Amino acid sequence: MRVDPESQNDVDPELSELAEAHQVGVEAVKPQVFKAQPTLDLLEGYLLSASYDGDRRAACLRLYEPETGRIHFWYDSSGHLPYCLSDLSPEELQRNTQLTKHPGFERIEVVKKYDPLQARNVSMSKIVAKDPLSIGGRPGAIREIIPKAWEADIRYYDCYIYDRGILPGMPYSIRNGVISPVNPNISKSIQNELAQVFAGEAEEFREYIDHWVRLLQTPIPNILRLALDIEVASSVQNRVPDPDEASEQVVAVSLVDSNGLERVLLLRRNGMGAELRSVDKARVEYYDDEVELLKEVYKSILAYPVVLTFNGDDFDIKYLCHRGLNLGFPRESIPITVGARECLLKYGVHVDLYRFFFNRSIQIYAFSAKYTELTLNGVAEALLGDGKEELGARINSLSYEELAPYCLRDSQLTLHLTTFDDDLVMKLILVLVRITKLPMEDLVRQGVSGWVRNMMYYEHRRLNYLIPRSEDILAVKGEVASTAVIKGKKYKGAIVVNPVPGVHFNVSVLDFASLYPSIIKVHNLSYETILCPHPECRTRRIPSLPHWVCKVNHGISSLVIGSLREVRVHWYKRKAKDKSLTPLLRNLYGVVQLTLKVLLNASYGVMGAEAYSLYCPPLAEAVTAIGRDAIEKTAEKTRSLGIEVVYGDTDSIFLEAPPESKIGELIKWTEDELSLELEVDKVYRYAVFSTLKKNYLGVYPDGNVDIKGMTGKKRHMPPFLKQAFMEMTHILGGVKSSNDFEKARTEIRGIVRGCYVKLRNHECRLEDLAFNVMISRPPAQYTKTTPQHVKAAHLLMDKGYEVKSGDIISFVKTTDELGVQPLQLADSKMVDVAKYVEYLESTFDQVLDALGINFDEVIGISKLESFLWGGQS
DNA sequence: GCGGACTGCTTACCT
DNA sequence: ACAGGTAAGCAGTCCGCG
Numbered sequence: 001m002r003v004d005p006e007s008q009n010d011v012d013p014e015l016s017e018l019a020e021a022h023q024v025g026v027e028a029v030k031p032q033v034f035k036a037q038p039t040l041d042l043l044e045g046y047l048l049s050a051s052y053d054g055d056r057r058a059a060c061l062r063l064y065e066p067e068t069g070r071i072h073f074w075y076d077s078s079g080h081l082p083y084c085l086s087d088l089s090p091e092e093l094q095r096n097t098q099l100t101k102h103p104g105f106e107r108i109e110v111v112k113k114y115d116p117l118q119a120r121n122v123s124m125s126k127i128v129a130k131d132p133l134s135i136g137g138r139p140g141a142i143r144e145i146i147p148k149a150w151e152a153d154i155r156y157y158d159c160y161i162y163d164r165g166i167l168p169g170m171p172y173s174i175r176n177g178v179i180s181p182v183n184p185n186i187s188k189s190i191q192n193e194l195a196q197v198f199a200g201e202a203e204e205f206r207e208y209i210d211h212w213v214r215l216l217q218t219p220i221p222n223i224l225r226l227a228l229d230i231e232v233a234s235s236v237q238n239r240v241p242d243p244d245e246a247s248e249q250v251v252a253v254s255l256v257d258s259n260g261l262e263r264v265l266l267l268r269r270n271g272m273g274a275e276l277r278s279v280d281k282a283r284v285e286y287y288d289d290e291v292e293l294l295k296e297v298y299k300s301i302l303a304y305p306v307v308l309t310f311n312g313d314d315f316d317i318k319y320l321c322h323r324g325l326n327l328g329f330p331r332e333s334i335p336i337t338v339g340a341r342e343c344l345l346k347y348g349v350h351v352d353l354y355r356f357f358f359n360r361s362i363q364i365y366a367f368s369a370k371y372t373e374l375t376l377n378g379v380a381e382a383l384l385g386d387g388k389e390e391l392g393a394r395i396n397s398l399s400y401e402e403l404a405p406y407c408l409r410d411s412q413l414t415l416h417l418t419t420f421d422d423d424l425v426m427k428l429i430l431v432l433v434r435i436t437k438l439p440m441e442d443l444v445r446q447g448v449s450g451w452v453r454n455m456m457y458y459e460h461r462r463l464n465y466l467i468p469r470s471e472d473i474l475a476v477k478g479e480v481a482s483t484a485v486i487k488g489k490k491y492k493g494a495i496v497v498n499p500v501p502g503v504h505f506n507v508s509v510l511d512f513a514s515l516y517p518s519i520i521k522v523h524n525l526s527y528e529t530i531l532c533p534h535p536e537c538r539t540r541r542i543p544s545l546p547h548w549v550c551k552v553n554h555g556i557s558s559l560v561i562g563s564l565r566e567v568r569v570h571w572y573k574r575k576a577k578d579k580s581l582t583p584l585l586r587n588l589y590g591v592v593q594l595t596l597k598v599l600l601n602a603s604y605g606v607m608g609a610e611a612y613s614l615y616c617p618p619l620a621e622a623v624t625a626i627g628r629d630a631i632e633k634t635a636e637k638t639r640s641l642g643i644e645v646v647y648g649d650t651d652s653i654f655l656e657a658p659p660e661s662k663i664g665e666l667i668k669w670t671e672d673e674l675s676l677e678l679e680v681d682k683v684y685r686y687a688v689f690s691t692l693k694k695n696y697l698g699v700y701p702d703g704n705v706d707i708k709g710m711t712g713k714k715r716h717m718p719p720f721l722k723q724a725f726m727e728m729t730h731i732l733g734g735v736k737s738s739n740d741f742e743k744a745r746t747e748i749r750g751i752v753r754g755c756y757v758k759l760r761n762h763e764c765r766l767e768d769l770a771f772n773v774m775i776s777r778p779p780a781q782y783t784k785t786t787p788q789h790v791k792a793a794h795l796l797m798d799k800g801y802e803v804k805s806g807d808i809i810s811f812v813k814t815t816d817e818l819g820v821q822p823l824q825l826a827d828s829k830m831v832d833v834a835k836y837v838e839y840l841e842s843t844f845d846q847v848l849d850a851l852g853i854n855f856d857e858v859i860g861i862s863k864l865e866s867f868l869w870g871g872q873s
Numbered sequence: 874g875c876g877g878a879c880t881g882c883t884t885a886c887c888t
Numbered sequence: 889a890c891a892g893g894t895a896a897g898c899a900g901t902c903c904g905c906g
Contacts, residue, residue: 360889360890361890369886372885447889447890448890449889449890452890484892484893485892485893485894486892486893486894487881489891489892489893490891490892491891491892492892493888493891493892493893494887494888494891494892494893495893496887496888496893496894511888515888516891601888601890602890602891603890604890604891605890605891605892606890606891607890607891608890608891608892609889609890609891610889611889611890612889612890620891620892623891624891624892649887649888649893650887650888650892650893651888652888692894692895693887693893693894693895694886694887694888694893694894694895695886695887695894695895708886708887709885709886709887709894709895710886711885711895711896713886714884714885714886714896715884715885715886716884716885773883773884773885774884774885776883776884782882782883784881784882784883784899784900785881785882785883785898785899785900786898786899787882787883787884787897787898787899788897788898788899789883789884790883819898842896842897
């Protein structure tokens with residue numbers, strides 16, 4: 001690939017001008033992060049992003065050079081053009097004058113493709129266009145003119161990445177305008193080790209494994225970045241300023257970078273108190289003119305390859321752009337592009353961390369649901385143990401002394417979200433970019449279905465597979481053959497083995513290491529291999545379903561997901577635990593295995609998700625059907641070995657006191673009979689079960705306690721109950737043998753009785769009695785029922801409080817007609833004591849039963865008394 | 874008109 | 889816009905009941 005000599009500058013002229021201006025007065029930015037002089041050559045840089053440049057009509061790559069902290073622009077000059085495919089012959093298409101007269105129409109070519117749905121080679125017409133919008137994106141585009149269009153919904157720059165085999169996130173060099181990958185060396189010893197570890201893999205899988213390892217062993221650069229936060233005046237109380245209008249002044253901007261530079265830019269106004277010069281090590285600067293302030297912010301944005309915000313797409317960055325336009329800045333001088341759903345930067349990459357942390361996979365699999373509240377505060381508090389103080393007051397009633405640190409704090413937290421644990425989040429993002437082949441901007445904004453889609457499309461193009469149209473997959477593969485247990489779900493899922501209630505000592509928990517990805521690998525599952533067109537494959541059946549799987553071809557998702565699974569389990573997970581490696585290296589392996597976990601956990605889910613472009617319901621139900629079969633057969637085998645299965649869920653079985661040898665026998669059996677890897681996940685000194693599924697307590701040999709699904713641990717329960725429950729688990733953690741239980745029982749009785757007495761004597765503080773329930777949509781949208789937290793929300797709104805979806809509503813159960821009062825408005829005299837005693841009972845009963853403790857006896861009243869008292873209150 | 878049985882809605886959790 | 893399965897509690901409805 002060569003760069004047109006005319007276009008060998010790597011920065012837009014306007015951008016360099018602005019950047020040059022930036023040279024003045026920013027000597028404090030250390031090290032110097034931006035030089036306006038464009039250079040032709042880039043020694044080595046990491047590809048962060050790709051886009052389409054409408055003026056040059058070419059794909060544009062952005063590379064980050066760690067040495068200088070700069071972004072380099074590289075424009076395609078190979079003449080690559082956007083296109084889509086048609087099943088009509090070129091002659092037929094030529095007769096369509098609407099197409100041939102289309103202003104964007106360029107030419108038609110014939111291409112050979114492999115059609116995975118038909119499992120045969122096909123000839124397609126490739127309709128080439130002058131620009132991406134002519135293919136699709138405006139009314140009357142080419143994809144709307146022809147009867148059936150393939151590959152017409154792919155964004156142009158993604159298409160460019162696939163066709164050129166570009167690897168986002170990887171290092172490249174540019175010499176004399178030629179871009180080429182920098183192939184990092186993988187040491188001989190690592191190569192040998194890899195060969196050994198993956199010796200048993202089939203050739204097809206080895207190729208993929210080598211590809212992943214090449215991507216993942218490449219060093220991850222430290223990326224210079226700026227975190228930004230703005231504060232806007234508001235003339236109306238409790239009104240969040242509208243970023244589309246941008247009618248209010250920007251009064252404060254904080255800028256914090258990964259080199260430790262911290263600045264707060266304040267607008268000088270009357271009545272703001274003393275002008276402080278610094279907040280800790282942050283410099284505070286004052287601007288008389290908002291225009292000057294914005295100019296300075298724009299310059300800073302231009303000085304960094306990556307700009308971080310928390311909700312910048314919907315607020316900060318958008319506001320900065322629209323405010324600038326309102327103040328008369330020419331559009332070209334503002335380094336921001338406002339899109340429909342995102343705000344991008346003309347120079348660097350805007351990473352909106354709100355969008356990234358909002359991603360359910362990141363939330364659940366990367367951070368084990370540690371944060372639920374999707375606010376900067378909520379996430380920071382959960383992940384960093386560091387929140388900020390909420391400011392109820394209006395921004396414009398704050399003095400400089402209050403405003404500056406408040407604004408600064410948000411940028412610091414935003415940056416910190418990417419720096420904690422040795423840059424965990426930044427590395428996570430870069431590794432995901434490498435695996436999914438998505439530009440960084442898109443990676444942080446898309447959900448897993450977008451990630452997996454891009455990864456799969458890339459593979460389709462690499463293998464010259466025709467990317468199927470979603471409706472064709474559905475038409476060829478048909479509907480599901482199983483019925484879900486839950487009303488409204490599409491197909492049957494996993495099974496849960498009924499727990500054996502009571503206390504069990506020496507429980508070993510065995511589970512299948514990433515079960516669903518293993519199944520997808522071992523059983524060759526992919527949308528094109530399930531229910532394939534070959535008659536000879538119909539004998540390779542899926543248990544409990546009428547479906548079959550292909551015996552002839554390797555499934556594409558089986559290869560991709562299966563190989564990722566092997567790489568995670570046998571390389572990165574192992575290396576992350578390898579004590580012979582340095583802690584820093586171990587940490588890196590840990591990041592990669594965590595990233596792989598995120599992707600693997602989602603890989604099955606997308607198959608059954610309508611939003612996924614390769615959605616295939618029979619495929620999804622095949623995965624769970626094989627999973628059910630595996631766990632059932634394993635439980636059966638366990639019992640035949642004389643071991644009791646006390647519980648099991650989806651991919652795990654809990655065994656009571658299994659002899660070591662029998663465990664080995666079982667593991668070998670699953671390997672031989674099911675080709676699945678069973679392993680000992682954890683061992684409990686003892687475990688406590690009630691009759692409830694997904695609900696148990698396990699005590700480790702070291703006294704640590706696992707609590708799963710119990711009411712007493714749930715986030716919304718009153719702190720008073722959660723704390724009492726925690727005390728109980730602490731006592732149970734100290735129990736070593738059945739002899740210790742007697743003492744534990746006595747202590748637990750004491751806790752429960754203590755709670756009861758406190759409740760009856762009204763000794764609990766109101767906030768300890770408050771339920772904290774998330775309101776998942778705006779209060780007005782609850783039309784079918786009005787749950788208690790919504791009632792409380794309404795009461796709050798009546799009093800002028802603002803309630804948004806995602807807010808946590810705190811409320812107390814009361815004896816008045818409504819039965820609830822928001823914490824803010826409640827009075828301790830209104831507390832419904834009887835209700836709280838009920839909650840005390842239901843919370844503790846999940847454990848008390850198994851311990852042989854009776855709640856009513858504990859609180860020391862007979863049933864009759866209980867009835868009389870309950871009637872009175 | 875009242876109350877119990879039932880279904881549906883909502884949240885939070887497990888894998 | 890990744891999946892399905894489970895629990896708990898409350899809201900709302902239906903139906904029987906002289």
